[in-house]
Amino acid sequence: MKKEKYITEKVGKTGITLEVKIPYRNDYGERKYHSKSFNTSDYTTNAEAMRNAVNYRNKYLYQLKEFGIAENKKVNVSECYELTKKFYGFAKETQRKHDIRFHYLAKYHNRPINKITAFQIQMSLQEISDKSQGVINSVYTLWKQIFHVAIANNYVMLDPTLKVTVPRSRKISVPKPVEMECTLDDVVNAVMNYGNSEFNSRIISYALITMYYLGLRPSEAYALAKEDIDLERRMVIISKAIGSTPDKQVTVKNTKNLNSVRILPLPDELIPYLKDCMGVQSSEYLFATESGQFITSRKYSNFIHNAMVKANINFRPYMLRHLFSTKLVTANTDIRTVQELMGHKNINMTVNYARSSDKLKREAINRIV
Numbered sequence: 001m002k003k004e005k006y007i008t009e010k011v012g013k014t015g016i017t018l019e020v021k022i023p024y025r026n027d028y029g030e031r032k033y034h035s036k037s038f039n040t041s042d043y044t045t046n047a048e049a050m051r052n053a054v055n056y057r058n059k060y061l062y063q064l065k066e067f068g069i070a071e072n073k074k075v076n077v078s079e080c081y082e083l084t085k086k087f088y089g090f091a092k093e094t095q096r097k098h099d100i101r102f103h104y105l106a107k108y109h110n111r112p113i114n115k116i117t118a119f120q121i122q123m124s125l126q127e128i129s130d131k132s133q134g135v136i137n138s139v140y141t142l143w144k145q146i147f148h149v150a151i152a153n154n155y156v157m158l159d160p161t162l163k164v165t166v167p168r169s170r171k172i173s174v175p176k177p178v179e180m181e182c183t184l185d186d187v188v189n190a191v192m193n194y195g196n197s198e199f200n201s202r203i204i205s206y207a208l209i210t211m212y213y214l215g216l217r218p219s220e221a222y223a224l225a226k227e228d229i230d231l232e233r234r235m236v237i238i239s240k241a242i243g244s245t246p247d248k249q250v251t252v253k254n255t256k257n258l259n260s261v262r263i264l265p266l267p268d269e270l271i272p273y274l275k276d277c278m279g280v281q282s283s284e285y286l287f288a289t290e291s292g293q294f295i296t297s298r299k300y301s302n303f304i305h306n307a308m309v310k311a312n313i314n315f316r317p318y319m320l321r322h323l324f325s326t327k328l329v330t331a332n333t334d335i336r337t338v339q340e341l342m343g344h345k346n347i348n349m350t351v352n353y354a355r356s357s358d359k360l361k362r363e364a365i366n367r368i369v
Contacts, residue, residue: 001046006061007053015041018053022060034060059157075155077116077146078109084145085246087152091253092244101138104128113150118163125167133169140166180319184212190311191304199280199290204300206277207287211317213270215324215342218317219243220260222300223252224286226278234266238343242294250294252285260343325350 001009001016010017018038023031036056043049081102085095102109105124108116121143125136143161150156188205195201207221214221219241228237239261243253255261266274274286283292301317308315321342328338339350 001050004050004054004057006057007050014039016046016049018049020053020057020060022057022064024064056157063154063157075113075150075153076110077105077113080113080146080150080153080155081109081142083149083153084142087149088145089246091246092249094244097138098142101135101142104131104135104139105142113146114156116160118160121160121164125164129167129170131169132171132173136166136169140164180315180323182313182315184209184320186311186313187308187315190307190313190315194307194310195303197290200303203277203281203287203289204303206273207300208304208317208320209273210270210286211320212324213267214238214264215321215328217241217256217260217321217343218300220255220343222285222287222294225284226281226286227284229266229274229278229286231266231271231275234268234271236264236266238262238264252294255343257343257345259339259345262340262343264341 006020006022008019008021010019016039018040019035020038021033021035023033025031038049038053038056040046040049043052084090084098090098104127108120108124121140124143125140128136128139140161143164144159147156147159147161151159187208191205191208192198192201207218210216210224211218211221214236216238220238222242223240224236224238228239230236239255240252241255241260242250245251245253277286281288285292285294288294304315304317325338325342328341329335335347335350339347342350344350
């Protein structure tokens with residue numbers, strides 16, 4: 001093979017090993033070497049192994065010249081994962097979800113980041129191919145974030161996730177129904193008959209009624225303040241949501257995106273409920289607890305879920321948002337208006353949201369049979 005600078009050939013039992021060995025000075029001016037080996041038995045041809053070694057050498061020399069390279073540090077996968085939280089500034093709730101996904105990589109937590117190969121990443125995804133596609137995709141995203149941080153800190157030079165093919169899920173997924181098979185009154189009665197606090201049950205009922213008439217995301221409804229309601233002009237301002245930040249688990253933050261900021265007209269039917277709510281609520285926020293605290297969408301969802309189980313009703317708060325958009329579309333509302341009322345970033349999302357009901361599908365088939 002052609003001789004290359006900083007690359008030497010060593011003959012062993014497993015074939016020829018190409019060793020990339022590049023000198024550099026550490027922070028104390030001491031002469032050190034960065035090395036990495038490429039065994040020709042791992043490649044189809046010796047020439048392919050040499051190309052990979054040359055490519056690695058060139059990238060390392062470039063980064064050494066442009067940015068400077070610190071000494072090799074024995075940093076493991078877990079340490080790089082923890083750095084992703086600071087690097088990306090994830091909110092507390094996002095961190096919690098990532099921690100759950102990171103458990104799928106438990107066998108790799110203590111392995112040096114510079115020893116992780118594309119094959120190992122591929123196998124880690126194959127091992128969870130019985131999970132949903134969403135879980136597989138999110139674990140792959142974790143790997144990408146981990147190596148993004150590792151490269152930024154010069155722990156590694158190459159991103160092995162680029163050589164990985166995300167496997168398809170083997171799990172047979174059945175879409176959750178989004179069509180409401182009950183009435184709003186059924187839902188409100190179930191909530192009012194559950195829990196130890198009549199105040200909280202009443203407030204949650206008001207929140208659900210508001211979602212029904214305005215098609216709000218639960219996090220948007222729970223962040224509504226009295227100052228957002230203009231009864232005289234019959235309008236409501238949607239500009240914030242309940243969520244988490246890197247510093248706080250529960251707080252009021254910006255809406256999901258800029259398109260989510262919107263001014264909605266208040267339906268006549270909703271106004272009496274809002275007046276009642278403002279009359280009993282001492283907090284500046286409409287749907288705060290009796291003690292004036294915020295409640296996360298997840299905690300409210302648990303309360304509502306338990307209330308529905310007790311009443312034997314199949315219902316989730318997001319069904320109200322789907323119902324709202326579907327009613328608009330089936331009423332021949334122009335799609336741009338639907339998008340703005342829903343606060344969607346693009347029209348495709350609006351179309352996906354407004355799913356046909358079983359009744360509409362049945363009517364459509366009957367018309368052509």
